[in-house]
Amino acid sequence: MILIHCPYCEEDRPEVEFTYGGEAHIARPLDPGALDDRQWETYLYIRRNPRGAHAERWRHAHGCARFFNAVRDTVTDRFEVTYKTGEPRPAGDTK
Amino acid sequence: MKRFSGLNLFAEAFNGHKGWPEHWPDKAPKAAYDVIIIGAGGHGLGAAYYLAAKYGITNVCVIEKGWLGGGNAGRNTTIIRSNYLYDESAHLYDHAVKLWDGLSQELNYNVMYSKRGVLMLAHNVHDIQSFKRHIHANRLNGVDNEWLSTEACKAYCPPLDISPNARHPVLGGALQRRGGTARHDSVAWGYARGAVARGVDIIQNCAVTGIRRGPDGAVIGVETEKGFIGAKKIGVSAAGSTSLVMRMAGLDFPLESYPLQALVSEPVKPIFPCVVMSNTVHAYISQSDKGELVIGAGTDAYVSYSQRGALHIIEHTLAAICEIFPIFTRMRMLRTWGGIVDVTPDRSPILAKTPVPGLYVNCGWGTGGFKATPGAADLLAHTIAHDAPHAINAPFNLDRFRNGRLIDEAAAAAVAH
Numbered sequence: 001m002i003l004i005h006c007p008y009c010e011e012d013r014p015e016v017e018f019t020y021g022g023e024a025h026i027a028r029p030l031d032p033g034a035l036d037d038r039q040w041e042t043y044l045y046i047r048r049n050p051r052g053a054h055a056e057r058w059r060h061a062h063g064c065a066r067f068f069n070a071v072r073d074t075v076t077d078r079f080e081v082t083y084k085t086g087e088p089r090p091a092g093d094t095k
Numbered sequence: 096m097k098r099f100s101g102l103n104l105f106a107e108a109f110n111g112h113k114g115w116p117e118h119w120p121d122k123a124p125k126a127a128y129d130v131i132i133i134g135a136g137g138h139g140l141g142a143a144y145y146l147a148a149k150y151g152i153t154n155v156c157v158i159e160k161g162w163l164g165g166g167n168a169g170r171n172t173t174i175i176r177s178n179y180l181y182d183e184s185a186h187l188y189d190h191a192v193k194l195w196d197g198l199s200q201e202l203n204y205n206v207m208y209s210k211r212g213v214l215m216l217a218h219n220v221h222d223i224q225s226f227k228r229h230i231h232a233n234r235l236n237g238v239d240n241e242w243l244s245t246e247a248c249k250a251y252c253p254p255l256d257i258s259p260n261a262r263h264p265v266l267g268g269a270l271q272r273r274g275g276t277a278r279h280d281s282v283a284w285g286y287a288r289g290a291v292a293r294g295v296d297i298i299q300n301c302a303v304t305g306i307r308r309g310p311d312g313a314v315i316g317v318e319t320e321k322g323f324i325g326a327k328k329i330g331v332s333a334a335g336s337t338s339l340v341m342r343m344a345g346l347d348f349p350l351e352s353y354p355l356q357a358l359v360s361e362p363v364k365p366i367f368p369c370v371v372m373s374n375t376v377h378a379y380i381s382q383s384d385k386g387e388l389v390i391g392a393g394t395d396a397y398v399s400y401s402q403r404g405a406l407h408i409i410e411h412t413l414a415a416i417c418e419i420f421p422i423f424t425r426m427r428m429l430r431t432w433g434g435i436v437d438v439t440p441d442r443s444p445i446l447a448k449t450p451v452p453g454l455y456v457n458c459g460w461g462t463g464g465f466k467a468t469p470g471a472a473d474l475l476a477h478t479i480a481h482d483a484p485h486a487i488n489a490p491f492n493l494d495r496f497r498n499g500r501l502i503d504e505a506a507a508a509a510v511a512h
Contacts (some may be wrong), residue, residue: 001406016407020396023351041497045349045440048336051400074352074399 001029006060007068007084021057053087096292098203118288122296124395127154127325129138133303136168139332140286140389141472147293150480155295160302164283167334170434171465172357172391176213176274178233178240180251180507185236190487191470204285205275212369226269254422262418284344289341307345313452330455330479335435339460344451352434353394355403355462360426362386376415404433436461442505446488455479
């Protein structure tokens, strides 16, 4: 089991306290009516699915219950950094 | 290829069995091929086999970054069934089940397909309604599936606990008698042997590092660790790594890769006669011919290429197994492993041409790729040979994520499957 640092509780807690929320920083379109089918496809279905650093959403479901973002290496499953919702993705983790 | 037969076996017995040739000798890649298949799992090797055997295209190379059959072909729970709800899926998976029948004879290699039956347990009213709907839909599509009462389930699978006080009471079950298991390694090996005998090259331990395209956008070959290899057509059958391979051709795919774990117990005498699945508690179990109980469940929660998963997922799976089969509570587990499965948004595969001319893809099988091995291989070969999909795999295209014509088996099964 991996330990995840909740940026709100500021504690390392076991993975079972958290739920996964998918790829992070996918912004809902501000003007949905203006999107064509290709843009909808990209927004709804296309995912980066990288082998390496992955920015993703987590929710501390059995703790503070808040969503936050994390950068995790998908090969080692090691968390590089976690940060609060609304904060930009930390630089240098875009490989 | 020296055929396996009683006579050959007898003759070789006098020769110390030294006369059997290598099944797939190591080869250096040629400068160019008509078709390159990326990924030497069951699906990729099978596609190479059918290209050679059915379509006469023998100038084919299968490139594999690891070893033959070392990916998901060797990391599954070997379950075969075709009891899917939607017409498109039923036709696709039943095409595979029909090919499983007779595959050992066709390949002259025993893939140990055993029609021991797949029993899906109903634990609540919703399950009963959903499974009966599946049964009727399956029958309309010519796929066998029948309803068993609680007592009939117990008779079919004696280790079941059917007491009404059980944590997950068994209210009945849906049984597909043609479902069952096969030996996973034999499938990859059988296809590899058959393909090589027809002139196909298999290059192992050689990762593809790039896909080269000509001025018109069409593929002209692949960059690999062993240099450039030319190809008129490329078929990608790379399971969990498909996103990475397609990005080499400039394509973003609607896929995410997750670990799917499975585990086996210590081997015991024959105790478990069939395959049992429970969607509600989400676990499945069968017994291999070696005697091990083979157990699996759902994927881990997050995107990963680690080929291992979290312990609490296995714990959850075994808790469910022990509730349904109290007889197994003291079994010891020997090995666990994880395979990286590529999952589409609607949990149906993509088996299609791509926007890049000469590039074909077979991916997105998620947690259910093994059962489809012969069918997917046959249809990928058809799609490559004709540069057009077969009627069976035509609905499983890439356009469905743009035009909304999804084949939503995720909603139909209520679990990844």
